[in-house]
Amino acid sequence: MDDLMHDLASSVTQNESSAIISSSQQVSKNVRHLSFLYPELLPEDLPIPFQNLDHVRTISFSNERREGISSEVFIDACFLRFQCLRVADLAYSKFELLPRSIGNLKHLKYLSLWNNFFLKRLPNSICKLQSLQALILGGCDELEELPRDIKHMVNLRLLWITTKQKYLPTGGLGCLKSLRFLFISGCENLQYLFGDLHGLTNLRRLFIGGCDSLISLPQSIKFLTTLKILNIANCENLDLAIEEVEDNQHLSPFSLQKLEIINIPKLLGFPTWLIRGSIKSLKVLKITDCDNLRELPEPLQNIATLEELLIYGCPMLNNERLQNISGPIQACP
Missing domain, CATH: 3.80.10.10 (Ribonuclease Inhibitor)
Structure with missing residues (x-):
């Protein structure tokens, strides 16, 4: 770097x-x-x-x-x-x-x-x-x-x-409409991101890493329709579960091309919101060193665009769903 x-x-x-x-x-x-x-x-x-x-x-x-x-x-x-x-x-x-x-x-x-x-x-x-x-x-x-x-x-x-900072307030970063790349790293005290994350209407890549105090991601992350690459790594207390929105008319799921999740201890079941809108776009999926991950989402079996799948260091993962995935699995737990 x-x-x-x-x-x-x-x-x-x-x-x-x-x-x-x-x-x-x-x-x-x-x-x-x-x-x-x-x-x-x-x-x-x-x-x-x-x-x-x-x-x-x-x-x-x-x-x-x-x-x-x-x-x-x-x-x-x-x-x-x-x-x-x-x-x-x-x-x-x-x-x-x-x-x-x-x-x-x-x-x-x-x-x-x-x-x-x-x-x-x-x-x-x-x-x-x-x-x-x-x-x-x-x-x-x-x-x-x-x-x-x-x-x-x-x-x-x-x-x-x-x-x-412990939190990033609304009305600040969320107003940067020209932003393409946002990296948030090494913020040891950070507990919450800004709620108006959806204001980044041109964001292409989001990296969040080394933020051990981060508790959750805002609901608005699901409205980043231009986001292509999402990297989340080394966040000890991060829970990736986000409450699903029932009214699909107001849901504009992003369509990722690359998703990387590394060393997220609280990841138990893979949140479907992360890939639901990416079934026709996701090319690279990497999940490594998630010790407590037990399940992969069902939509993963329907991603025809997947070119690279790396799953490594997930000892609790159920292999049954992996066997139903056709594609380039590079490594298994």
Whole structure:
């Protein structure tokens, strides 16, 4: 995942780029992409050679040693000077507060705070970034909460969050109608997701993992009609059972192409709502390390589109229903 974040941020740095190894290094005025290879050696303020750069589009501080920038002053100076930034890769940074000046970067499209282990708060000014399409907050274990006006980040397409919050309120993330990819990981205190999950009308992939306090999923998850990939993993207290809606006229079941469930101890019987709307679309189904799973749903036998079925590490599973499934079963309990 670290390589993925780095590759995505550096994909635009093939031309007019400069790798900075010293704060006294001379840089061409036409440079557009700056990569600071030794962020731990940077001074508090922006060095003079960089103060006259007018065309910077990318700044990156991540390196192979996974050492990021620690100076809030330096980051603030970058935000104030490089007003045309499109990409800011601040992975593995060590500051506690992101400067409020982030809100001035009206052209910013990609912001990574991946594995900022000390980050506690984000300024609400970040919600002014109307051009932002990708916001990476995964691995921010100390992040106390998401910005209160995150609903205004209407152009976000990818959001990855880790937070210490116990619940995600309605009227926030559910307003992000442009969102395609949502990753919720490592939220150890999170008990409930936002109730207006159905507001994500363009969501293609939802990943929920490492949320041991998560109790249940909202009813509205069944109304994500554009959802194609659902991954749920390592949630110790998650009960996937959702009360079925009797009035089918108001039920718009999603049609998944890939469903992956890993290490969900409270999964006893496989909830039919997960695949009922996917009988004509599901191609990949993976169920692994669910120690207490005893039954698979009957609709599974009717999925003609299934190309890959992996069931592994489910010792309590009844094999009778597996024998009635025609298709590529890769592994059994």
